[in-house]
Amino acid sequence: MTDFADTPEPPYFAVIFTSLRTAPDPEYDETARLMLDLAAAQPGFLGAESARNQDGFGITVSYWTSEAAIAAWREQADHQVARREGRALWYQGFRVRACRVERAYGFDTAEERQT
């Protein structure tokens, strides 16, 4: 998901999740992928963007149609399990900030992205 989320005109909602990972763990990567699949299947999911520095500091922003959609996602059982495991095993620390997106703009070159 190392790409832009295709979000609609504001207003919509965002969850900014910043985290500092412990040592790399293949099980983390698998669970993170599963969590994204689950989020994408939730009502109200608009997309997500994610980046992580080589030292383990990362930011994932997920976008949602409403605060109710975010709350439903938080309550989602599998997600709660992953959050518990994450707290114990995968993160030295994290911050969660829930926001209302008020304005947005962007820019793209004419060229297709080179991957």
Place this chain on the structure above:
Amino acid sequence: MTDFADTPEPPYFAVIFTSLRTAPDPEYDETARLMLDLAAAQPGFLGAESARNQDGFGITVSYWTSEAAIAAWREQADHQVARREGRALWYQGFRVRACRVERAYGFDTAEERQT
């Protein structure tokens, strides 16, 4: 700035800047550092968090006391110059989303961060 921003209790404001870089450029790194110094000197700046994947996709979130503080930052002349250069030289694309942070929570291990 690969660390958590020390933000106050909500509400406050955030600018989520997601970008896809072109090829690495030392001048970009220098200008990015200068821009952060300038932001930090602006009234209303609360902090920033930043991460970038090795393929060039990155997220920087800056936090502000008010929408007026964000607007003043946008108008800051040096910043405008950097934005113009960035559009032409440094980014294949970017998105800017201005948000109001409504809720926040976090977690830290007892251990100090190992750097």
